[in-house]
Amino acid sequence: xxxxxxxxxxxxxxxxxxxxxxxxxxxxxxxxLKMPFPAPxxxxxxxxxxxxxxxxxxxxxxxxxxVVFLHxxxxxxxxxxxxQPVFAKAGYRVISYSRxxxxxxxxxxxxxxFYAADDLLHLMDFLKVDRFHAVGNALGGYFGLDIAxxxxxxLRSLVxxxxxxxxxxxxxxxxxxxxxxxxxxxxxxxVQEIGPSYRAANxxxxxxxxxxxxxxxxxxxxxxxxxxxxxALGKLKTPVLLMTGDADLWxxxxxxxxxxxxxxxxQLVVVPEAGHNIQWEQPQAFNDAVLAFIRGK
Numbered sequence: 001x002x003x004x005x006x007x008x009x010x011x012x013x014x015x016x017x018x019x020x021x022x023x024x025x026x027x028x029x030x031x032x033l034k035m036p037f038p039a040p041x042x043x044x045x046x047x048x049x050x051x052x053x054x055x056x057x058x059x060x061x062x063x064x065x066x067v068v069f070l071h072x073x074x075x076x077x078x079x080x081x082x083x084q085p086v087f088a089k090a091g092y093r094v095i096s097y098s099r100x101x102x103x104x105x106x107x108x109x110x111x112x113x114f115y116a117a118d119d120l121l122h123l124m125d126f127l128k129v130d131r132f133h134a135v136g137n138a139l140g141g142y143f144g145l146d147i148a149x150x151x152x153x154x155l156r157s158l159v160x161x162x163x164x165x166x167x168x169x170x171x172x173x174x175x176x177x178x179x180x181x182x183x184x185x186x187x188x189x190x191v192q193e194i195g196p197s198y199r200a201a202n203x204x205x206x207x208x209x210x211x212x213x214x215x216x217x218x219x220x221x222x223x224x225x226x227x228x229x230x231x232a233l234g235k236l237k238t239p240v241l242l243m244t245g246d247a248d249l250w251x252x253x254x255x256x257x258x259x260x261x262x263x264x265x266x267q268l269v270v271v272p273e274a275g276h277n278i279q280w281e282q283p284q285a286f287n288d289a290v291l292a293f294i295r296g297k
Contacts, residue, residue, distance in 0.1 A: 027281035031200035032284055033273065035080045035277045048097070050122045053108030057097035059127060060088040067294065069096040070120070070140030072162075072277070074189060076103030076216040077138070081282030090291055095132075097123055097184050099140075100220035103212075107220060111129040117146040121154065133294045135159040137279060138250070139222060142166050148238040149226045157297040159290055162276045164251050165259065167228045176255060184249075189213065195247035195275025209280060217284060233262045240266040241293040245274025245281065267293060 007043055028034070028094050045058035069080045076098040087094045098105040099116055108114060120143055124132060133156045134144035141163025148158050164176065184192065190199065190210055199206050226232060240263050244256045253270045260268040269289045274282040 015228045019294050030197075030201045032282055033198050034205070035082070035283055038047065038085045040081065043084070043094075044072065047104070047106075048123055048126045050126060052110045052114065053100060053119065054106045055097050055100070055119065055123055056104035057095065057123060057127075058084075060094045062088070062091075062093045064092045065294075066095055066124075066127075066129045068120070068124070068129075068132050068134055069094070070134060070136040070144055071096065071099070071102075072138035072140055072193075073219050073222070074213055074216065075137065075140075075191060076105075076212065078103055078212045078215065079277075079280065083135075083279060083287060086283075086287045087291070092133075093129075095127065095129070098216070101218050102216045102220075111220060113223075114220075115225055116143045116220075117150065117225060117287045120147065121151065124154070130154070130172075131156050133157045133297070135157070135161065135290060136163055137161045138163050138276065139182045139219075142222060142224060142228075145228060146224050146226055148236055148240075149228075149232055152237050155296050156203075156279075157239045157241070158237045159293065160179065161278055161286070161290075162245065162248050162251055165228055166222075166224065167230075167233075167259065169230055172255075172258065176251075178251070180249065181256075192249065193276040195245055195273060195281055197247065197273040198275065198281040205280070209277070230262045233259070234264065236263055239293075239297045241269065241290065242266055243269045243271065243278060243286070243289065245271050245276065247273065247275045248278075250276050 034081050043058045043060045047054040047058050056077060067256055077096040080096050084094050101107045131154055136144035141160040144158050145165055148155055220229050242256055242260050244251050244253055260266050271278050271285045279286045
């Protein structure tokens with residue numbers, strides 16, 4: 001497994017370097033850290049009435065396979081401007097939504113008992129989507145993983161990007177908790193979640209990220225159906241792509257490699273010069289890796 005992952009990672013790194021090319025870096029070696037937002041494609045957006053809650057969503061529609069982006073705990077449906085047009089133009093139906101209490105979504109009438117994975121499946125039923133590719137960032141990955149365990153037939157594939165995944169193995173959680181001192185929580189959220197290269201190279205993009213975070217508001221409880229143990233991960237049947245940034249302070253490459261070794265057939269990608277928000281900081285590398293993965297599933 002280790003040899004296969006190393007070979008896969010090396011191949012992706014080579015492909016990424018070829019794709020970007022030396023000519024691109026000759027003019028501006030930091031061009032990938034300064035990418036402007038591409039023009040969005042047409043989409044439907046609004047509140048989906050799921051009975052016990054109304055959730056804000058957007059949906060590009062179309063006949064292609066559905067790719068559903070699941071935002072981080074600090075984010076919302078606003079955090080995929082680099083993905084919406086790229087995946088739609090690649091032939092996919094692209095969807096995202098804000099979880100309860102976050103950007104334009106309601107808290108609902110059953111806040112003390114709901115499960116976020118159920119909300120997601122109810123939204124898919126509302127949109128008449130049967131099977132879909134789930135792309136979960138950070139906390140969003142927890143709910144994609146919850147569905148992969150409880151309802152694997154609903155997923156075509158699962159991408160877990162910069163997600164700690166809520167793994168409950170004692171030795172692993174001790175390692176994770178030891179990574180960050182208590183004073184880490186006192187740092188500005190952007191310092192915790194955005195890599196230093198991006199913060200230095202793209203102050204405009206950083207300001208936009210902060211503004212969207214401020215609009216995201218407070219998240220609802222993250223309730224899960226399953227406990228994520230090594231045994232549970234070892235039984236996954238859904239194809240899984242694991243991603244992190246080499247500057248991610250929450251789930252660094254060393255920790256993610258431990259997870260990859262427990263998930264049969266999983267693929268692993270480490271994105272250079274990226275923190276905890278790969279899809280925002282290095283969108284081209286993120287999009288290329290995810291598209292290559294889901295096209296094969």
